[in-house]
Amino acid sequence: MQYNFKEVEEKWSNYWLNNKIYKKMNDNFRPRFFCLSKYIKTNSKTNILGDYLNLLKVDSVARYKRMQGFNVLSSIGFDSFGIDGEKYAIKTGNSPYDYSKKNMVKKLDIAKKLGLSVDYDLTINTSDPDTYKWSQWLFTKMYEYGLVKLKDVDIYYCSMLKKIVDEKDVLYDGVNYRLKNDNYLVELKTTKYWFIDIEKYNERLLSELDNLNYPESLKEEFINLIGKKEGYDLKIRLEGDRFIFHTFRDRVDDLFGSTFCIISPDNKYVLDITSEDEYNDVLDYLNNYSKNDGVSGIFTGAFAINPMNGKLLPIWVANYLDDKYGNDFKICTPSTDELDFEFASLYGLDIIKVIDSEFDLTLEDGVHINSGFIDDLNISEANKKVINYLVENDYGEVKKAYKLREICLSNPIYFSEAIPVIYLDDGTIKVLNSTELPLDNPDIIVKPSGNENSPLYNAKSWLNVYTKDGKNGVRELQTMTSFASLSWYYLAFILKSNAGLLPINSPDARLEINKWLPLNLYLGDISATDLLYARFMILFLKDIKYLDIDDPFKNVVVENKVIIDDNFDIEGSIDKYGADVFRLFLININDKIDNLDLEIYRRYVDRLIRLFDLEITSDYKLDENFNNLVNEINEAYKVGNLKEVVALMGSKINDLLKGKKMNRKEASIILKLLHPIIPFVTEELHYEYINKKNILSFEEWPI
DSSP states (O other): OOOOHHHHHHHHHHHHHHTTTTOOOOOTTSOEEEEEEOOEETTSOSOOHHHHHHHHHHHHHHHHHHHTTOEEEOOOEEEOOSHHHHHHHHHHOSOHHHHHHHHHHHHHHHHHHTTOOOOGGGOEETTSHHHHHHHHHHHHHHHHTTOEEEEEEEEEEETTTTEEEOGGGEEEOSSOEEETTTOOEEEEEEEEEEEEEOGGGHHHHHHTGGGSBOOHHHHHHHHHHHTEEEEEEEEEEBGGGOOEEEEEESOOTTGGGOOEEEEOTTOTTHHHHSOTTTHHHHHHHHHHOOSSSSOOEEEEEEEEEOTTTOOEEEEEEESOOOOTTSOSEEEEOTTTOHHHHHHHHHHTOOOOOOBOOSSSSOOSOOOBOSOGGGTTOOHHHHHHHHHHHHHHTTSEEEEEEESOOEEEOEEOOSSSOBOOEEEETTSOEEEOOGGGOOOOOOOOOOOOOSSSSOGGGGOHHHHEEEOTTSOEEEEOOOEEOTHHHHTTHHHHHHHEETTEEOOTTSHHHHHHHHHHOSBSEEEESOOHHHHHHHHHHHHHHHHTTSOOOSOSBSBEEEOOOOBOOTTOOHHHHHHHHOHHHHHHHHHTOOSBOSOOOTHHHHHHHHHHHHHTTSEEESOOOOOHHHHHHHHHHHHHHHTTOHHHHHHHHHHHHHHHHHHTEEEHHHHHHHHHHHTTTSHHHHHHHHHHHTOSSSOGGGSOOOO
16 A cells, blocks of 8 residues: 555544544533643743653543543643743743744644644633633632732842842852852842632542542652641740740650750741840841751740740740741750751750660650650650640640641742732722633733832833722732642633633533543643642632532543653654654653654554555454454553553564454454554554544444
């Protein structure tokens, strides 16, 4: 058979697209299957193979499930916002929206060349007003229900670079903050950022994790992100009962060895507890301390009372307090904690051993000493007795604590979803209502603000607002982080229609979401943060009565990014070898590519074509070996092992070529089994040799 891949691929691509073969169907008689690759960033380079590999794997599953009789929903999403588009706009003076749209069109063109069986009418773009309108609406609902709040945040601002810089790039030289590489001066400023109060959802987010089909490594990452701890909330009284500080600890058996306390420089009561004699020294420390130069501190002149023995413990301001669990005060036991031990050694503070050991610092379990009524007990037994004592005497209680308590929603850039908030001159905040959405970013030439604000600072006519009820105000200068789209964009594929997106708060949307979720397959470079955003949003929407499900994803597959030379020419490779060859190449790619030999996969396709030059008998029987092959292929597709499918089918093609014949049923099944992976050549061979009436895409899958 003479085979011109360019003609064949153009023929079938046009047929599939023009006839909308892969459009989402409103078919209530077929089982539904919703599969999705994590969205593609349009601001990144076009030739990121990992993007197309993920799309291809999802496409292979979509084709496989259609042939099994499922009503499949599959499309493509683009994350169009972000700092890369903004940098391009600042550098060139062009619109970041135009840059992003140009990249999206280019990537969609590659997707179509690859023959992805998606509903292109459902393509989602985060910078489309009909999409970010609902990101903004979700912000207003979270504000309405008290889930978003403003919080003071310290930022590092470099006036030379005229931008905010990352803390990891900053050092303190004893007098000033400076950039590590350039030595430019850096100012520590306080600003307000929006945060989502997620702590009340943490337990629910963890509760169903065991029942979800996620990789164990991803579950572990998710658990570590939330960072749940069972521990004890202690009340530490100051001498004279002037203050009571709360501190969370995951063990209390070592309190008999506590010899001092530390308080964070950020604790608002630092100067209130500081004695008159120590005030100037403490104030000097607060103005000059660094978190980057080892442990340091200063005595406040105040003392706390050890709840176990009544001893007075000096309170120091210190730079090393771990605030992951909301602690800004700590009672310190240097014999059981490495940083406390280092601090005590540095400042000559007492170190009292509480575990019988030859070492002054002991992190392992052991028998207690110097510990009153828990002497001779191990840690577990001692903890039980101490917590009973603390609870009975109103010194503390058993408590759960979480490392993750809030999600930052603020982003000091122009090119992202605007936050629908106005700060009024009377000190109040106005949140836009649904009729005022979407709030579009102003059409300006994007350039740095010249201060710590986003480039929106330059858009004075947009920034300054005069409300309908006669009040003056200014819009929020920050935009939203990736939470805005990642938390809900998977819903957009369900809600999109020719008339736009169904309103999330509509009864029709509720019906459609309940039909299609949870998503059957979510695949890509997916992190615990991605899952957190999406799972939180589903729980929130359920709480406010807009849907009835508990989790957005039934099955998550994590794919790593493919490392490859940026100069690799994806479009040139497709044009030279054809989409089927390139699909085979992608499927067999390793995490890091050393050999880009597409010839191997060209020969694979050639062997399949040559197979149909053999004698095809009318016999419709399959031998036992062929039946076994079908079973193996089915198992490989079930677990998503496309490499195994390619290998098994390659071996079978070689065997049939050696035998120089095959029967009609064998020919039909071979094309069906390979169609999800190499759709163009199999569709053409099926049309030419098997059935001119029905396209292979909807033929019945061999069982």
